[in-house]
Amino acid sequence: MFLCCVNANPARLQSASEKTDSLDVKELLKSAYEHQQHGRYEESREVYDQAAKQLGEITPQTAEANLKLQQGLIELDRLTGKTSAAIKRLEAAIKQTPDQPLLHAVGARLTYETGEYNKAHQYVARALALDSDQPLAHLIQAHLLTDAGKINEANEGYRWFVRYYNRAQPEDAETLLQIAEGATQYARWNSVSQIFTFVINTVCPDALKADPLAWQASYISGSILQEKYNRPQAADEFTAALKINPRAAEVYVALAFSAIESHDFDLAVKMINRALEINPRSIDALLTRCDLELINGQYQQALKTAQSAADINARSQLVLARLAACYLLLDGVPARESLAELFNADEDSETKTTSSRFTKLTVDLLKQNPKPGYFLYELAQLMEMKRRFVFAEFAYLKTISLMPQLSGPKSSLGMLYMQMGKTELAQQTLDEAFKSDPYHVRVSNMRKVLGVLESYGAIVTDHFVIRYDSKADAILGQYMADYLEEIYPELAAQFGYEPPGKTQFEIYHDAKGLGAHQWFSARMIGLPWIQTIGASTGAVVALTSPTAMKEPFNWASVLKHELVHVFTLQQTKYKIPHWFTEALAVRSEGSARPQRFNQLLVKRVPKGEIYSLEELDGVFVRPKSSENWNFAYCQSLLCADFMVEEFGEDALKKLLTSYQNQRSTEEAVKECFQISLEEFEKRYHAYLKKITASLKGYRTESTRSFKELQKDYEADQKNLALAGEYAANLLSRRKKQEARELAQSVLSRNPAQPQAALTIARLELLSEDLPAALAIMQPALKAKTDDVELLGLAGKILLKQKQYPEALAIYEAAHKKYPYKTEWLQGLAIIYRHLTEDHKQKEALLKLVHLDPTDVDSMQELMYLYQSEGDLKETLHWGQAALQIDVLDPETHECLAETALKLKQPELAIREYRVLLQLDGKNTEARYQLANALFESGKKQEAETEVEQLLKLNPDHAAGRELKAKL
Numbered sequence: 010m011f012l013c014c015v016n017a018n019p020a021r022l023q024s025a026s027e028k029t030d031s032l033d034v035k036e037l038l039k040s041a042y043e044h045q046q047h048g049r050y051e052e053s054r055e056v057y058d059q060a061a062k063q064l065g066e067i068t069p070q071t072a073e074a075n076l077k078l079q080q081g082l083i084e085l086d087r088l089t090g091k092t093s094a095a096i097k098r099l100e101a102a103i104k105q106t107p108d109q110p111l112l113h114a115v116g117a118r119l120t121y122e123t124g125e126y127n128k129a130h131q132y133v134a135r136a137l138a139l140d141s142d143q144p145l146a147h148l149i150q151a152h153l154l155t156d157a158g159k160i161n162e163a164n165e166g167y168r169w170f171v172r173y174y175n176r177a178q179p180e181d182a183e184t185l186l187q188i189a190e191g192a193t194q195y196a197r198w199n200s201v202s203q204i205f206t207f208v209i210n211t212v213c214p215d216a217l218k219a220d221p222l223a224w225q226a227s228y229i230s231g232s233i234l235q236e237k238y239n240r241p242q243a244a245d246e247f248t249a250a251l252k253i254n255p256r257a258a259e260v261y262v263a264l265a266f267s268a269i270e271s272h273d274f275d276l277a278v279k280m281i282n283r284a285l286e287i288n289p290r291s292i293d294a295l296l297t298r299c300d301l302e303l304i305n306g307q308y309q310q311a312l313k314t315a316q317s318a319a320d321i322n323a324r325s326q327l328v329l330a331r332l333a334a335c336y337l338l339l340d341g342v343p344a345r346e347s348l349a350e351l352f353n354a355d356e357d358s359e360t361k362t363t364s365s366r367f368t369k370l371t372v373d374l375l376k377q378n379p380k381p382g383y384f385l386y387e388l389a390q391l392m393e394m395k396r397r398f399v400f401a402e403f404a405y406l407k408t409i410s411l412m413p414q415l416s417g418p419k420s421s422l423g424m425l426y427m428q429m430g431k432t433e434l435a436q437q438t439l440d441e442a443f444k445s446d447p448y449h450v451r452v453s454n455m456r457k458v459l460g461v462l463e464s465y466g467a468i469v470t471d472h473f474v475i476r477y478d479s480k481a482d483a484i485l486g487q488y489m490a491d492y493l494e495e496i497y498p499e500l501a502a503q504f505g506y507e508p509p510g511k512t513q514f515e516i517y518h519d520a521k522g523l524g525a526h527q528w529f530s531a532r533m534i535g536l537p538w539i540q541t542i543g544a545s546t547g548a549v550v551a552l553t554s555p556t557a558m559k560e561p562f563n564w565a566s567v568l569k570h571e572l573v574h575v576f577t578l579q580q581t582k583y584k585i586p587h588w589f590t591e592a593l594a595v596r597s598e599g600s601a602r603p604q605r606f607n608q609l610l611v612k613r614v615p616k617g618e619i620y621s622l623e624e625l626d627g628v629f630v631r632p633k634s635s636e637n638w639n640f641a642y643c644q645s646l647l648c649a650d651f652m653v654e655e656f657g658e659d660a661l662k663k664l665l666t667s668y669q670n671q672r673s674t675e676e677a678v679k680e681c682f683q684i685s686l687e688e689f690e691k692r693y694h695a696y697l698k699k700i701t702a703s704l705k706g707y708r709t710e711s712t713r714s715f716k717e718l719q720k721d722y723e724a725d726q727k728n729l730a731l732a733g734e735y736a737a738n739l740l741s742r743r744k745k746q747e748a749r750e751l752a753q754s755v756l757s758r759n760p761a762q763p764q765a766a767l768t769i770a771r772l773e774l775l776s777e778d779l780p781a782a783l784a785i786m787q788p789a790l791k792a793k794t795d796d797v798e799l800l801g802l803a804g805k806i807l808l809k810q811k812q813y814p815e816a817l818a819i820y821e822a823a824h825k826k827y828p829y830k831t832e833w834l835q836g837l838a839i840i841y842r843h844l845t846e847d848h849k850q851k852e853a854l855l856k857l858v859h860l861d862p863t864d865v866d867s868m869q870e871l872m873y874l875y876q877s878e879g880d881l882k883e884t885l886h887w888g889q890a891a892l893q894i895d896v897l898d899p900e901t902h903e904c905l906a907e908t909a910l911k912l913k914q915p916e917l918a919i920r921e922y923r924v925l926l927q928l929d930g931k932n933t934e935a936r937y938q939l940a941n942a943l944f945e946s947g948k949k950q951e952a953e954t955e956v957e958q959l960l961k962l963n964p965d966h967a968a969g970r971e972l973k974a975k976l
Contacts (some may be wrong), residue, residue, distance in 0.1 A: 033063055034060050034063050034064050034067065034071075034074050035074065037056055037057075037059055037060035037063060038057075038060050038074060038077050038078060038081065040056050041053045041054075041056035041057040041060060041081055042077075042081060042222075043222060044056060045081060045084070045085055045088075046222035046223070046224060046253060046254055047222070047253065047254055047255075048254040048255050048256030048257060048287075049256075050085060050088065050089055050256065053081070053085055054082070054085055057078060057081055057082050057085065060074075060078055061078055061082075064078060072106065072109075075105075075106070076106070076109060076111065076112070079098065079099075079102040079112070080111065080112075080115065082098055083095045083098050083099055083102075083115055083119075086098065087119065087122075088258070088287075088288060089287065089288055090287075090288040090289045090290035090291065092119065092122070092123060092290055092321075095119055096116075096119055096120070096123075099112060099115060099116050099119060100116075103116065108139055109139075110135075110136045110137075110139035110140035110143045110146070111136075111143065111145070113132045113133075113135040113136035113139065113143075113146065114132070114133075114136040114143050114144075114145035114146040114149070115145065116128075116129075116132035116136075117129045117132035117133045117136060117145070117146055117149040117150075118145060118148075118149050120132060121149050121152060121153065122292075122322060123321065123322055124321075124322035124323050124324035124325060126153060126156065126157075126324055129149060129153055130153060132146075132149075133146050133149055133150045133153065137150070142173065142177070144170070144173070144179075144184050144187040144188065144191070145187055147166060147169050147170070147173075147191065148166075148170075148187055148190060148191050150166055151163050151166030151167050151169075151191065151194070154166055155383075156324065156326065156377075156378055157377070157378055158377075158378040158379040158380035158381065160380055160382075160411075160412055160414070164195070164198055164199070164414065166191075167191050167192070167194045167195035167198065168195050168199075169191070170187070170188045170190075170191030170192045170195065171192050171195055171204070173188065174188050174192065174212075180215070180219055181219055181220075182216040182217070182219040182220035182223040182226070183220075185212055185213075185215055185216035185219065185226075186213075186216050186223065186225050186226060186229065188212060189208045189212045189213055189216070189226070189229050190229065192204050192207075192208060192212070193205065193208050193229070193233060196208070197414075197415065197416065197417075198414040198415065199414060200414075200416060200444065200445040200446065202446070202447055202448060205233055205237075205448060208229070208230070208233065209230045209233055209234070213226040213227070213229055213230045214226070221253075222253055223253075224249075224250040224251075224253035224254040224257055224260075225250075227246045227247070227249040227250035227253070228246070228247070228250045228257065228259055228260055228263070230246045231243045231244075231245075231246030231247040231249075231250065231260075231263060232263060234246060235263060235266070235267060237446070237448040237449050237450060238449065238450035238451050238535070239448070239450060240267060240270075240271075243263075243267070244267070247260050247263055247264055247267075256287050257287075258283075258284040258285075258287040258288040258291050258294065259284075259291075259293065261280045261281070261283045261284035261287070261294070262280070262281070262284045262291065262293040262294045262297055264276075264280045265277040265278075265280035265281045265284070265294070265297050266297055268280060269297070269300065269301060269304070272630065274301060274304070274305075274627075274630070277297070277301055278298075278301065281294050281297055281298045281301070285298075290321050292318050292321055292322055292325065292327070292328065295314055295315075295317055295318040295321075296315075296318055296327055296328065296331055298314050299311045299314040299315045299318065299331045299335075300331075300391070300394075302314060303331075303334060303335070303338070303391060303394070303395065304394065304630055305626065305627045305630065306586070306623070306626050306627075308335055308338045308339050309339070311331070311334075311335050312332070312335035312336075312339065314331075315328065315331040315332045315335055316332070318331065319332060324377075326374075326378075326381055326383040326384040326387065327383065327384075327387055329370060329374055329381075329384050330383075330384050330385075330386075330387035330388040330391065331387075331391070332370060333367055333370055333371065333384070333388050334388055334391040334392060334395075336365070336366040336367040336370065337367050337392065337397070337400070338395060340365060340366060340367065341671065342392075342397055342399075342400050343365075343367070343368075345399060345400075345403055348400070348403050349403075351368060351371060351372075352371075352375070352407055380411040380412060381411070382408050382411050382412030382415055382418075383412075385404045385405075385407050385408040385411070385418075386404070386405070386408045386415065386417060386418050386421070388404055389401045389404030389405045389408065389418070389421065390421060392404065393421070393425055393428075395583070396546075396547060396578065396583035397583065398425065398428065398429055398547075398548070398583075401425055402422070402425060402426075402429070405418045405421055405422035405425060406422065409422065416442055416445035416446040416449070417446075419438060419439075419441055419442035419445060420439070420442040420445075420446060420449050420451070420452045422438050422442075423435050423438035423439035423441075423442050423452065423455065424439075424451065424452075424455060424535060426438055427455055427458075427459075427532070427549075428546040428548065428549065429546070429548045429549070430512075430513040430546075430548045430549035432459065432462060432513075435455070435459065436456075436459050439452055439455055439456050439459065440456070443456060450535070451534075451535030452535070454531045454535045455531065455532075455535050457521075457531065458528065458531050458532045461517070461520050461521070461528060462476055462515065464478075464479075464520075465477055465478055465479060465515075466478075466479030466483070466486065468486050468487060468490040469511070470490050470493070470494050470511075471494060471497075471511075472493070472494065472497050472511055472512065473490060473493050473494070473497075473511055473512055473513070473514060474511050474512075474513045474514070475489055475490045475493070475513075475514045475515075475516070476513065476514070476515045476516065477489075477515075477516045477518075477554075478516070478517075478518040478520065478554070481518040481519070481554065481556060481557070482516055482518055482554050482556055483927075484896055484897065484924055484927060484928075485516065485554065485555070485556055485564070485896050485897075486516065488892060488893075488896055489514065489516070489564065489568060492565050492568060492893070493514065493568060493572065496568075496569055496572065497572075500569075500572060500573065500576055500597075501576075504576045504577065504580060504662075504665070505662070506576060506579075506580040508575055508576060508579050509579075512548070512549070512550065512572070512575050513548075513549045513550070514549075514550045514551075514552075514568070515532065515549065515550070515551040515552075516551075516552055516553075516554045517529040517532060517551065517552070517553055517554060517557075518554040518556065518557045519557050524557070525553045525554050525557035525558070526542070526553045526557075526558075529542070529544075529551055529552060529553045532551045533546075533551055542558070542562060542567065543567040543568075543570070543571050544571070545571040545572075545574035545575055545578070547574060547575060547578030547579055547583060548575070548579075550568075550571040550572065550574075550575065552564070552567055552568075552571070555894070555896070556896070556897060561863050561865060561894050561895060562863055562894070563862045563863050563893055563894050564893060564894070564896075565893035566598045566600065566862055566893075569594075569597050569598060570594040570595065570597065570598055571594070573590070573593050573594040573597045574590055574594055577589075577590045577593055577594075577665065578590060580665070580669055581665065581668040581669045582669075582671075584668050584669070584671055585665070585668045586622070586625075586626050586668070586674055587625070587626045587629040587630065588622060588625035588626055588629065588641065588644075588645040588648070589645070589648075589649075589664065589665075589668070591629065591641075591642060591645045591646075592645035592646055592648055592649035593649065593661065593665070595642055595645065595646045596646055596649050596650070596661075598862070600859065600860075600862040601829075601859045601860045602643070602646065602647075602829075603643075604829065604830070604831065604860070604861075605639055606639065606640075606642070606643035606646070607704050607707055607829055608707050609636065609639060609640045609643055610643065610697065610700065610701045610704060610707075611701060611704055611707040612707075613640060614697050614698055614701040615698075615701065619644070619694055619697060620640070620641065620644055621690060622648070622674055622686070622690065623674070625641050625644060625645060628640075628641040629641050644697070647696070647697060647700060648693055649661055650696075651692070651693050651696040651697075652664065652682075654696070655682075655692060655696070656681070656682050660681065660682070663681040664677055664678075664681050667680050667681055674686065704829060705826055705827045705828070705829070707829075707830075715738055715742070718731075718734065718735055718738055719735065722734075722735040729755050729758060729759050729762050729765075730762070730764070732751060732754070732755045732762075732765070733752070733755050733762045733763065733764030733765040733768070734764050735751065736748050736751040736752040736755065736764065736765055736768045737752075737764045737765075737767060737768050739751065739768075740752075740768050740771060740772070745772060748768050748772070749768070749769065749772055751765075751768075752765040752766075752768040752769050752772075753765075753769065756769065756785075760788035760789075761788040761789045761791070761792040761794065762789070763789045763794045763796035763798075763799045764796065764799075766785050766786045766788065766789045766799060767786070767796070767798055767799045767802065769782075769785045770782040770783070770785050770786050770799075770802060770803075771802070773785065779806050779809065779810060782802075782806060783803060783806050783807070783810075786799055786802070786803050790803055790819065793822070795826060797823075797827065797830075800819055800822075800823045801823075801832060803819055804816055804819045804820055804823070804833075804836050805836075807819065808836060808839060808840070811843070813840045813843050813844055814844075816836065816840055817837075817840050817844070820833050820836040820837045820840060821837065824837060829860065831857060831860050831861055831864075834853050834854075834856050834857045834860070835857065837849070837850075837853040838850055838853040838854050838857060838867065838870070841853060842870075847874060847877075847878070850870075850874065851871065851874050851875075854867045854870055854871050854874070855871070858871070858890070863894055865891050865894040865895050865898075868887050868890045868891040868894070869887075869888075869891045869898075869900075869901060871883075871887040872884055872887040872888045872891060872901070872904055873904070875887060876904060876908065881908050881911055881912050882912070884904070884908045885905065885908050885909070885912065888901050888904050888905040888908065889905065892905075897928060899925055899928045899929045899932075902921045902922075902924050902925040902928065903921075903925050903932075903935060905917070905921045906918045906921035906922045906925060906935070906938065907938075909921060910938070910942065915942050915945060915946045916946070918938075918942050919939060919942050919943060919946065922935050922936075922938055922939035922942065923939065926939065931962065933959055933962050933963045933966060933969075936955055936958060936959045936962070937959055937966065937968055937969050937972070939955050940952045940953075940955035940956045940959060940969070940972055941968075941972060943955060944972060944975065944976065949976055952972070952976060953973075953976050956969055956972055956973045956976060957973075960973065
């Protein structure tokens with residue numbers, strides 16, 4: 010018995026050892042998986058390697074553990090872009106266990122993602138032969154059928170996931186995630202919105218419940234929400250995914266896509282780079298980078314990026330769409346007839362032999378996939394983004410005919426029709442799209458816009474259709490229509506071109522609880538915010554109604570600006586660079602360069618912060634700040650001014666013609682001006698420096714911090730200018746006592762030191778002691794200081810004290826030194842009015858309105874000045890100019906009506922009196938004048954109506970009763 014016991018113990022000890030080792034392997038695999046799901050990929054690989062070593066020492070190996078090991082390592086390779094290693098590892102695993110369906114399904118996914126579709130088919134067939142319910146194999150099979158153009162079979166493939174879920178009720182996270190992906194695709198194709206809700210609210214949460222580390226569940230939910238433009242909830246889901254796995258490359262790509270849609274392109278670049286750091290072979294990241302390069306007009310670079318993606322998967326419809334977009338933008342877009350021939354041609358037709366890169370790519374694709382819906386849909390979106398509307402429309406329509414089950418192309422086509430001003434087609438298309446996808450936020454918003462437009466009135470002229478809120482903007486709409494027709498001949502002559510058809514202008518007002526600007530934004534992008542107050546697609550113009558804005562703007566300038574875009578974009582078939590169409594549009598407004606532009610020139614040009622022409626286009630699309638955006642406009646305008654000064658009056662027309670002939674900027678500059686683009690920019694930058702040097706009175710912001718200023722002062726306390734600056738900074742930080750003591754110390758040594766005097770003056774004003782504040786500044790004023798702040802404060806005090814002659818000296822001197830600053834002109838206009846120097850007042854006002862085309866008060870003042878002088882034509886001019894800012898001002902209309910009568914323009918007078926009565930129906934004198942003008946114009950019946958109304962309001966109106974007797 011002893012020997013038996015001795016012989017038996019080793020066996021029992023070996024069994025216990027194996028059991029312990031198996032337990033260790035299980036724990037190691039669990040730990041490796043946790044590392045992997047948390048994005049700790051290096052640590053995960055180390056632990057998997059430990060598990061592999063441990064597993065190799067166990068006899069026999071457990072099949073389940075080995076499968077988890079191989080599956081984990083393959084997925085780790087896949088997530089980090091080591092596709093070749095993943096495939097080799099897979100092939101070795103299959104040799105070891107050839108009858109494992111999951112491995113064949115994983116092989117199908119790997120080869121599908123690398124474009125090896127024949128191998129992927131083989132893996133799918135083997136996986137399903139071993140397990141007819143293998144979810145991953147079914148998913149890849151459906152994808153392969155889609156890419157072969159077998160849409161009905163693919164649809165059944167995606168439908169399988171819905172049926173399988175209902176039949177098997179799986180609970181493991183991996184299967185639930187695959188069901189979420191397949192069922193969502195079925196929902197997209199068949200407009201089953203309930204499935205989207207079910208996936209987001211049930212399937213993905215169940216997957217997370219089964220596996221709290223399944224970050225992919227949050228990613229899938231976020232992707233669905235992002236697709237429906239539900240950005241806030243999508244962002245929450247992506248954040249949740251990154252909380253689990255901060256190195257999930259897919260999520261960073263999704264965030265990059267969101268950033269592009271929000272025009273935060275710097276963030277998009279950051280997200281793309283992050284994704285590619287994690288997975289250098291992420292096709293989605295490369296394609297998103299390609300999209301960004303296309304947005305920026307970097308077509309050659311975009312092509313290189315697309316080719317990098319094609320090196321990974323040359324069969325992907327999404328990759329081929331980017332290649333095709335690059336070819337079209339670089340080589341030119343075929344005519345619609347050629348496109349129709351290409352997609353309808355037989356294999357033996359002549360179209361098949363066409364040598365263009367786009368045609369060859371398309372022909373090769375059609376041989377493999379007769380229904381490349383995703384290729385066409387992606388390509389249409391890219392071309393729409395580049396304003397190639399005709400091509401985009403063709404591609405959307407073709408996609409819908411090939412894959413009518415896709416809701417995306419219908420939504421995009423409806424939005425495109427809105428861009429093109431085809432609202433009836435848009436209404437029909439968006440209604441159909443909404444039935445297919447009621448969760449699409451932009452579609453929903455655009456349908457609401459169409460609902461608002463339906464209630465709008467329309468003014469149709471020879472060249473325009475003006476849509477407007479007939480209750481709120483009836484007056485504005487008519488004035489806009491007249492103005493557009495007035496400027497149309499001028500622009501047609503200037504550009505030597507006329508847009509075909511009538512251009513539609515839409516003026517949005519407050520409606521249905523939303524503000525005018527929200528409706529305008531929704532009209533342009535389907536979302537509630539856009540930076541500008543007016544925008545043009547090249548086919549349609551929309552703007553926020555000035556009557557709904559708190560801050561006034563010159564609506565005539567905005568209309569002209571946007572109409573120039575219509576001319577230039579259509580004339581060049583949208584080939585004109587963004588900077589040049591903006592240069593022409595801003596220049597057309599005819600106003601002086603805005604003060605904000607001058608301030609930016611003074612701030613940036615001396616530091617060499619000047620954009621190249623290529624950079625300018627990018628700034629318009631992706632401004633980091635409103636300052637960058639304004640400087641892009643400023644530089645564009647000055648580039649146009651430079652061309653005229655350097656190369657003659659016809660320089661702009663020459664360049665526009667070159668763009669019309671589809672030249673690049675480099676080619677166009679060489680063709681028009683016989684110099685290289687490099688030389689052109691060198692001269693242009695010199696011109697900017699010359700302009701900047703001429704500007705006076707614009708202070709550059711100090712880059713020195715308060716601490717640096719303090720340090721400099723303490724190191725050089727005898728420097729009175731530095732001490733004065735430091736005192737002023739102390740006061741701005743509410744250190745009043747320190748500021749006072751230092752400023753007084755400075756003034757005791759130099760009473761004319763401006764910043765110290767300004768500091769004490771401001772302290773005196775805290776107690777409203779104006780004389781004391783003014784007295785402390787007198788030495789600096791007598792010394793003829795150039796300090797803008799001190800001059801401004803002294804001038805304001807003198808105006809407040811009505812010491813006009815004394816104020817005049819300051820304002821005239823300051824204006825002479827700083828002619829572009831409107832504050833001096835505003836003060837001069839006030840002073841001249843009080844001194845009854847009408848001629849000088851008029852001069853100041855004329856300069857003011859040139860510098861500030863929104864200064865309606867100055868325009869009205871000019872109107873009354875000219876009226877008092879009896880200059881009726883100028884009275885009329887400035888009254889009409891004032892209406893281009895405030896069209897609802899009754900006094901302006903009254904003045905215009907009276908002036909029109911004196912000028913013997915009864916039709917204009919009648920119109921102005923009618924408008925005046927719309928604004929002030931109880932104005933009996935205006936009604937009498939209207940009735941009298943109608944009578945004298947031979948419109949007796951209309952005159953009688955007005956007289957009756959007048960006498961109802963005032964039965965004792967003598968002139969009215971007399972007029973009635975004549976009738």
